[in-house]
Each structure stands twice: as C-alpha cells, then as structure tokens.
Amino acid sequence: MSRYKIKDLFNIEKGTLQSSKNVEGKYDFITASSDWKTHETFTHDCEALIFAMGASGSLGRTHYVNGKFITSDLCFILTPKEEFKDKLELKLYYHYFNFNREEIVKATATGTSKKAINLANFSKYEIDYVENQKELLRKIEIVLPKVTELEKIIMRNSSLLESLSRKLFEYGVKGKLVPQNPCDEPAKEILESIRQEKLTLVNQKKLKREQPLPGITDIEKPFDIPNGWEWVRLGEVTNILRGSSPRPKGDKRYFSETPTDYNWITISDITSYSNNNILYKTREFLTSEGSTKSTYVSKDEVIIAVSGSTTGKSCLTGIDGYIYDGLAVIRLFSSGISERYLSLFMKYLYDFLNNSKEGSAFPNINTDKLKKVVFPLPPINEQNLIVEKVEQLLKLANELQSKVVYAKKESEYIMKSVLQEVFGNV
Incomplete structure (x- = not known):
C-alpha cells in the first residue's frame, strides 16, 4: 500500500x-x-x-x-x-x-x-x-445491492408515513375521521357566540371594529362538510395580530444575552424547536423593556410565519413569549374553538398548498389575507374528538417513523462497516 x-x-x-x-x-x-x-x-x-x-x-x-x-x-x-x-x-x-x-x-x-x-x-x-483493487471492489459489490434494496424499502416506508400524516390532517378537517353526533351543539351556535363576544369587546373598546369580511362563495369551498359544520372566514372567529420587533436588533436595552422570562420567538424557533407541532423553547430572549415593544403570545396560542421561506408554517406555543414581525398570532376568543383543532387546520392548509396540484406554496402573506382564509368549523365536541384521534394516530405514525429512522441508520452502519473493512485495511 x-x-x-x-x-x-x-x-x-x-x-x-x-x-x-x-x-x-x-x-x-x-x-x-x-x-x-x-x-x-x-x-x-x-x-x-x-x-x-x-x-x-x-x-x-x-x-x-x-x-x-x-x-x-x-x-x-x-x-x-x-x-x-x-x-x-x-x-x-x-x-x-x-x-x-x-x-x-x-x-x-x-x-x-x-x-x-x-x-x-x-x-x-x-x-x-493498493494492488488488490478488484478484490476490494468485489467485497463492496456483494453487500451493496442488498443495502441499496433495503434503503429503497426504507424510503418507501418513510414516504408512506409522511403521506399518512397528511391524510390524517385532511380527513380530520373534512369530518371523515370521527362520527358526527346529531346531539352536538351545531357550529352556527358557536359562530353566533363569537359574534356576540366580539361585539361586546368592541363596545368596551378592547377590540377594534373591522370592516365585514366578504361572504364565502361556493367556489371557495374546497370540499363538502358534514351537517352541523359551518364554513367561516378565519378572521370572523379569530383575532389575527402581526408581531412587532424592538429596534435596533441587538440593542442591550431590548435583547438579553442570557435567558430571561421574556422568550423572543422567531421563525427559526418554529423550525428548530417545535416538537410535535408545539414550541417549547427559544434561542433568544428580551429584556423587560424589550418586551414592551413586542407582541405578547400566551401558552397554547397558534402562531404562523408570514414572511420568508417558511411562510405558512405554524405551531402551538407551549410557552409564553413575544413574537417578532415575521410572525402573526391567530388568537381565539373564549367561545367554542379548540386551539389544537385550529392548529391542526393550519397544518392541513400548509400541507395542502405545498403538496396539492390545485394549490401553490404560501407566498408572503399579510393579516388581511389570513383573515379571508376559509375555515371549516365543526361543533366543539367533534373538534375535540378529531384532535384526540389525530394525535393518537400521529403518535403511532411517529413511533413507526422512529423505527424507519433506526432502520436507515442500521443500513448506513452496515455499508459503513463494509467500507471501513475495505478501506481501513488499505
């Protein structure tokens, strides 16, 4: 050698x-x-x-x-x-x-x-x-086809599981995952309660009066919904607020170099620290003064990226924090909508637009566009059943995905061991 x-x-x-x-x-x-x-x-x-x-x-x-x-x-x-x-x-x-x-x-x-x-x-x-190259190559080629076939099977299984996850969101928001109960309070009652609550908040000057949103045409309804459900505009049943950012970035009056009680939530946190669609920590923090210049979000609220390459990605907050201006919070009122059902819908919407031939990837969006998104609203009991069933099946899918990941590592280890034997001896 x-x-x-x-x-x-x-x-x-x-x-x-x-x-x-x-x-x-x-x-x-x-x-x-x-x-x-x-x-x-x-x-x-x-x-x-x-x-x-x-x-x-x-x-x-x-x-x-x-x-x-x-x-x-x-x-x-x-x-x-x-x-x-x-x-x-x-x-x-x-x-x-x-x-x-x-x-x-x-x-x-x-x-x-x-x-x-x-x-x-x-x-x-x-x-x-080395001199014995043909022999070394033969050792690799004995194992390589078997490992390649194993990796193809692993990739197919991984793709099937990803498709399954998307289907769970789709079936959930289409009312195909759990049976309907005619005794449930219909969604139109939820809608009326939210309207009354919004009116009270406007009269108390706790909420701005907004122009009515346009009615929903039949062509805007992407699928049929069960009896007792309602198609609504997202802005009809939520209060959507854009984040705000202290300026300038890095100013020590506003941004802390060490952890504080004021979590500063950015788009990268959604992609890096969102575990099972729930955000549990941030990498940056504000000072007390910085928190007064940003938009507050509480635990279990839905936040969404409204700019950049991750536009449309959303998650639930597992912590209290403050969002910067590349994010928005879709804030619920007290009446009749589950945060987890809303989060499930936003996940479905993102997957639909990014994987459907009928849709297209999210462009940069503003709060006015978010308010006009059409939203299938089920009775509250059914919302909870849908979330429970989706989370149950997702847990199973995640366990299977973990096994697929382990199998992929095993196949890589097999090939690496062969290559180590071959090249470790040269």
Missing part, C-alpha cells in the same frame, strides 16, 4: 457547463446534485469520476460515470493517468472518495460562508493506492 497525490493518479479537468445554460437532451449532464440531468451535447465519452468542488451543500460528493456525458462547471472530472489506466478501478475509488468525503473537504476546502475546493489543493491531496 502506498499513497499518491490525486494529480499523480488522475487527470483533473474542470467541468464546463453552467446549470442555468442547460438544454435538455439525451446525454447525461452531471452536476454536484445527487440527481443527474440531461443535455443536448456531450464533452466526454469515457469512464470517469465527477467530484463536486464548488457547490457548498454538495461539496465533496463524487459520481461514477461510464459513457457520454457533460459536467457542471462546479465539478472536477477525474480520469486515470495513462500509466494507471489499467490499474485503477474507478468504481472502487467512487466509494473511496465518498467514504472519505468529510476528511477530503476538511483538508482542501477554503472560504467561510461559501466553501469551495480549488484545483491546487485538490491536486495535492494524497489518497491510498
């Missing part, structure tokens, strides 16, 4: 095609991504390794190709030097580069926010060279 610089074993070329200039065709277009594209022409017709050198998220990913192809300008093309042409098993080195990906990137990448690997650093990096 000996070590060679990459440039001593391989010819190294830089790819030529910018992804933005790709024209679909019949030849492989290999980029830094795990998925290949096609192009109308090719630059190479050979066996080669394609190494991602300029795409930070995919940095160090290596592809194996044998045939006609063209490559992204964010990749290196590696072909054997003439003297090693019959000595290098490129499929083996495909596994070698991917197995050592983290180490190679760490040793050769430069930059801070956007890392890349330059040709000089990559060329000088030393890798192992």
Whole structure:
C-alpha cells in the first residue's frame, strides 16, 4: 500500500457547463446534485469520476460515470493517468472518495460562508493506492445491492408515513375521521357566540371594529362538510395580530444575552424547536423593556410565519413569549374553538398548498389575507374528538417513523462497516 497525490493518479479537468445554460437532451449532464440531468451535447465519452468542488451543500460528493456525458462547471472530472489506466478501478475509488468525503473537504476546502475546493489543493491531496483493487471492489459489490434494496424499502416506508400524516390532517378537517353526533351543539351556535363576544369587546373598546369580511362563495369551498359544520372566514372567529420587533436588533436595552422570562420567538424557533407541532423553547430572549415593544403570545396560542421561506408554517406555543414581525398570532376568543383543532387546520392548509396540484406554496402573506382564509368549523365536541384521534394516530405514525429512522441508520452502519473493512485495511 502506498499513497499518491490525486494529480499523480488522475487527470483533473474542470467541468464546463453552467446549470442555468442547460438544454435538455439525451446525454447525461452531471452536476454536484445527487440527481443527474440531461443535455443536448456531450464533452466526454469515457469512464470517469465527477467530484463536486464548488457547490457548498454538495461539496465533496463524487459520481461514477461510464459513457457520454457533460459536467457542471462546479465539478472536477477525474480520469486515470495513462500509466494507471489499467490499474485503477474507478468504481472502487467512487466509494473511496465518498467514504472519505468529510476528511477530503476538511483538508482542501477554503472560504467561510461559501466553501469551495480549488484545483491546487485538490491536486495535492494524497489518497491510498493498493494492488488488490478488484478484490476490494468485489467485497463492496456483494453487500451493496442488498443495502441499496433495503434503503429503497426504507424510503418507501418513510414516504408512506409522511403521506399518512397528511391524510390524517385532511380527513380530520373534512369530518371523515370521527362520527358526527346529531346531539352536538351545531357550529352556527358557536359562530353566533363569537359574534356576540366580539361585539361586546368592541363596545368596551378592547377590540377594534373591522370592516365585514366578504361572504364565502361556493367556489371557495374546497370540499363538502358534514351537517352541523359551518364554513367561516378565519378572521370572523379569530383575532389575527402581526408581531412587532424592538429596534435596533441587538440593542442591550431590548435583547438579553442570557435567558430571561421574556422568550423572543422567531421563525427559526418554529423550525428548530417545535416538537410535535408545539414550541417549547427559544434561542433568544428580551429584556423587560424589550418586551414592551413586542407582541405578547400566551401558552397554547397558534402562531404562523408570514414572511420568508417558511411562510405558512405554524405551531402551538407551549410557552409564553413575544413574537417578532415575521410572525402573526391567530388568537381565539373564549367561545367554542379548540386551539389544537385550529392548529391542526393550519397544518392541513400548509400541507395542502405545498403538496396539492390545485394549490401553490404560501407566498408572503399579510393579516388581511389570513383573515379571508376559509375555515371549516365543526361543533366543539367533534373538534375535540378529531384532535384526540389525530394525535393518537400521529403518535403511532411517529413511533413507526422512529423505527424507519433506526432502520436507515442500521443500513448506513452496515455499508459503513463494509467500507471501513475495505478501506481501513488499505
């Protein structure tokens, strides 16, 4: 066993095609991504390794190709030097580069926010060279098909469970998950109680009087609802408030460097710290003075992102806190709506718009648009039964998902063990 610089074993070329200039065709277009594209022409017709050198998220990913192809300008093309042409098993080195990906990137990448690997650093990096490459490759290829098939099964199961979760939200808000009880107080009674409560609050000057929302047309109703339910505008039955932010950001009068009783809730908290759709902690905190300049939310209220790439994502608050201006709170009145049912609906709405051909992903939204969202309102007893059934089935789905995650780790461990045995001995 000996070590060679990459440039001593391989010819190294830089790819030529910018992804933005790709024209679909019949030849492989290999980029830094795990998925290949096609192009109308090719630059190479050979066996080669394609190494991602300029795409930070995919940095160090290596592809194996044998045939006609063209490559992204964010990749290196590696072909054997003439003297090693019959000595290098490129499929083996495909596994070698991917197995050592983290180490190679760490040793050769430069930059801070956007890392890349330059040709000089990559060329000088030393890798192992062994004589018995065919035997080592054979060991890998005995196990690889079995692991690949296992991973396909795992991915299918994971996809089915994600689909199941979406269906639970859908069936819940369509009234298909629990039986209806004709003895339940109909939703129109809830609606009337909320209207009376809002009127009282307006008269007490605790709530601003607002212009009536437009009526709901039949075309706006995405599905039929059971008897006893009502279609309403979200703004009819809730009070939607946009968050506010102390300025400037980072001012020590408003923002604390240590934990306080004033939790500062941001969009990143929804994505990072929301456990089972409930937010239990934040990464930032306000001072007492800062809390007076932001919008307060209490435990068990629904908050939603109204700007940025996560627009439409929502969760329940498991803590008291203060929301910044990229969030809004959908605040309920005291009459007849379950916070958890509202949260379930908002989850359904987000999934529907992001996964349905009939919908489209949430754009940036303001509170006026949120107020006009059509909302299926069941009787309160049925709301509670729907939430109970969804949470029960979601718990089971999450347990199954945990087993899928464990199985995926096991399959990765099997493959890693084989590669460790092969490359650990070179």
